[in-house]
Amino acid sequence: MSDMRSLWRVGPDVDLGAIDPRSTPGLPGRKVTGDDPKLWARAEVERIGAELATQQEMLFAQATVEPQLGRSVLLVLQAMDCGGKDGAIKRVAGTMDPLGLQIKAFGPPTPEELQHDFLWRIRKALPPAGYVGVFNRSHYEDVLVVRVNELAPESVWRPRYKKINDFERKLAGAGTTVVKVMLHISRAEQRERLMQRLVNPDKHWKFNPADLDARAKWDDYQAAYTEALATCNTDDAPWYVLPADRKWYRDWALAHLLRATFTDLKLTYPQADYDVTAQRSRLEADG
Amino acid sequence: MSDMRSLWRVGPDVDLGAIDPRSTPGLPGRKVTGDDPKLWARAEVERIGAELATQQEMLFAQATVEPQLGRSVLLVLQAMDCGGKDGAIKRVAGTMDPLGLQIKAFGPPTPEELQHDFLWRIRKALPPAGYVGVFNRSHYEDVLVVRVNELAPESVWRPRYKKINDFERKLAGAGTTVVKVMLHISRAEQRERLMQRLVNPDKHWKFNPADLDARAKWDDYQAAYTEALATCNTDDAPWYVLPADRKWYRDWALAHLLRATFTDLKLTYPQADYDVTAQRSRLEADG
Numbered sequence: 219m220s221d222m223r224s225l226w227r228v229g230p231d232v233d234l235g236a237i238d239p240r241s242t243p244g245l246p247g248r249k250v251t252g253d254d255p256k257l258w259a260r261a262e263v264e265r266i267g268a269e270l271a272t273q274q275e276m277l278f279a280q281a282t283v284e285p286q287l288g289r290s291v292l293l294v295l296q297a298m299d300c301g302g303k304d305g306a307i308k309r310v311a312g313t314m315d316p317l318g319l320q321i322k323a324f325g326p327p328t329p330e331e332l333q334h335d336f337l338w339r340i341r342k343a344l345p346p347a348g349y350v351g352v353f354n355r356s357h358y359e360d361v362l363v364v365r366v367n368e369l370a371p372e373s374v375w376r377p378r379y380k381k382i383n384d385f386e387r388k389l390a391g392a393g394t395t396v397v398k399v400m401l402h403i404s405r406a407e408q409r410e411r412l413m414q415r416l417v418n419p420d421k422h423w424k425f426n427p428a429d430l431d432a433r434a435k436w437d438d439y440q441a442a443y444t445e446a447l448a449t450c451n452t453d454d455a456p457w458y459v460l461p462a463d464r465k466w467y468r469d470w471a472l473a474h475l476l477r478a479t480f481t482d483l484k485l486t487y488p489q490a491d492y493d494v495t496a497q498r499s500r501l502e503a504d505g
Numbered sequence: 506m507s508d509m510r511s512l513w514r515v516g517p518d519v520d521l522g523a524i525d526p527r528s529t530p531g532l533p534g535r536k537v538t539g540d541d542p543k544l545w546a547r548a549e550v551e552r553i554g555a556e557l558a559t560q561q562e563m564l565f566a567q568a569t570v571e572p573q574l575g576r577s578v579l580l581v582l583q584a585m586d587c588g589g590k591d592g593a594i595k596r597v598a599g600t601m602d603p604l605g606l607q608i609k610a611f612g613p614p615t616p617e618e619l620q621h622d623f624l625w626r627i628r629k630a631l632p633p634a635g636y637v638g639v640f641n642r643s644h645y646e647d648v649l650v651v652r653v654n655e656l657a658p659e660s661v662w663r664p665r666y667k668k669i670n671d672f673e674r675k676l677a678g679a680g681t682t683v684v685k686v687m688l689h690i691s692r693a694e695q696r697e698r699l700m701q702r703l704v705n706p707d708k709h710w711k712f713n714p715a716d717l718d719a720r721a722k723w724d725d726y727q728a729a730y731t732e733a734l735a736t737c738n739t740d741d742a743p744w745y746v747l748p749a750d751r752k753w754y755r756d757w758a759l760a761h762l763l764r765a766t767f768t769d770l771k772l773t774y775p776q777a778d779y780d781v782t783a784q785r786s787r788l789e790a791d792g
Contacts, residue, residue, distance in 0.1 A: 312599075315591075316608055317608055321603055321604055416781055419777075423570050433791065487709070489709070497712065501696065501700060504720065
């Protein structure tokens with residue numbers, strides 16, 4: 219399977235309006251998927267997920283044997299409300315061993331966090347060597363909601379793009395592979411999903427009236443996303459936009475993206491750092 | 506299904522030697538399981554796992570709506586090397602949403618951790634309201650390996666039993682349901698599993714020569730476990746011993762144990778803390 223990442227990688231002139239959230243780039247035709255691409259994609263996610271689990275174990279194994287050479291992977295997930303971050307984590311990250319996952323959700327900063335630089339809480343949540351980290355929202359909120367809602371003046375948020383690029387470059391240099399994904403949904407799909415949360419009592423807790431305030435600023439958010447995508451899209455920490463109106467396509471694409479990322483790392487199980495034969499003899503002598 | 510926890514709950518006179526690690530208490534007969542209890546148990550873990558995932562979501566939802574009333578669940582897993590902690594986490598905790606899991610593995614304490622009370626690093630790793638925490642090893646190592654290897658004098662470790670009981674009682678009082686599980690394997694099964702790690706190069710990284718040193722002190726460890734089980738077995742934080750030579754039984758038993766624990770919490774999805782009708786109208790007015 220060739221590297222599919224180019225299907226989703228943004229360019230400097232990224233235009234969210236030109237990416238159809240219902241599209242399914244890279245999806246094989248009906249000859250491959252059969253008549254139910256949704257069912258096919260779910261099975262593919264399971265299959266690729268098993269490969270992700272093996273890759274994750276090798277990442278973990280290497281860091282166990284040689285912590286200072288150990289690498290980590292950090293998936294940064296951003297989306298408008300109802301964009302499917304939680305679902306993608308459950309279905310795709312959930313195929314890996316929870317032991318090797320470190321998932322961190324970032325909400326509005328606490329008073330203590332506000333007393334620090336915006337990257338302070340981010341640094342504290344970075345995955346250790348051997349781990350796959352997932353950020354459910356991230357430091358990008360500091361150039362998204364902060365910008366749209368004017369929670370800080372432009373003199374504060376504007377310099378953050380460069381700070382983010384510096385930070386991510388150092389992360390990459392320190393052995394963390396950073397993959398940034400925007401799950402891209404349409405305004406109509408968001409309406410549909412918000413309505414589901416209001417109609418189904420078991421989902422009421424997922425709804426927050428502030429979601430509708432954010433929705434009213436849809437265009438401002440899309441503009442803020444566009445600038446973040448265009449400005450912070452480096453080879454050290456590339457941005458991908460996944461069409462996400464179809465949940466099964468979103469998960470399928472994310473699974474491929476993660477697999478390609480792991481493949482780059484050329485992971486293997488580490489050599490033993492002890493004398494295997496001697497230890498076998500020792501164990502064999504011990505009934 | 507009646508509460509099966511009594512099958513595994515220890516008493517004050519717990520005797521590990523009298524619990525057969527290959528036994529399968531509570532397992533239905535062949536009329537129910539069919540000819541392959543292993544296959545049946547795996548399917549049951551999937552089925553019960555789906556219930557655990559729903560319970561976990563309700564726990565998370567309640568803490569989202571009312572953080573100060575939110576509860577958490579903490580599963581403490583202890584075992585001899587190769588006892589199956591990692592496998593149990595993967596197969597049973599892995600049925601839940603990774604978003605709501607907080608898994609923490611405790612290794613030998615760092616120099617910084619040693620400068621603090623033994624519970625310092627434990628407190629830092631407690632699950633927040635709404636989360637299911639899993640401790641892969643725990644503060645019990647401070648009365649197990651520390652005692653067996655004489656890493657501290659008895660005047661240090663002996664008072665820890667009481668400190669642990671105090672700590673766990675306060676945890677329970679603060680809304681954390683504590684479930685402590687020892688995965689109980691036989692010396693012969695440990696030998697088999699260690700050998701697998703030495704024979705299969707992909708598993709070499711899981712083996713550590715120190716594992717054989719610990720194995721040489723098997724009886725001392727069993728004695729230390731027995732005292733911890735007997736002394737720190739409170740209604741606030743009960744100890745369970747699961748026969749664990751058969752991995753499929755271990756997982757099946759743990760799934761039942763967790764489900765019974767959740768059932769006690771009588772969780773439901775929380776009521777909305779906003780006016781649902783008003784929010785629906787607002788969304789409907791917004792194309």
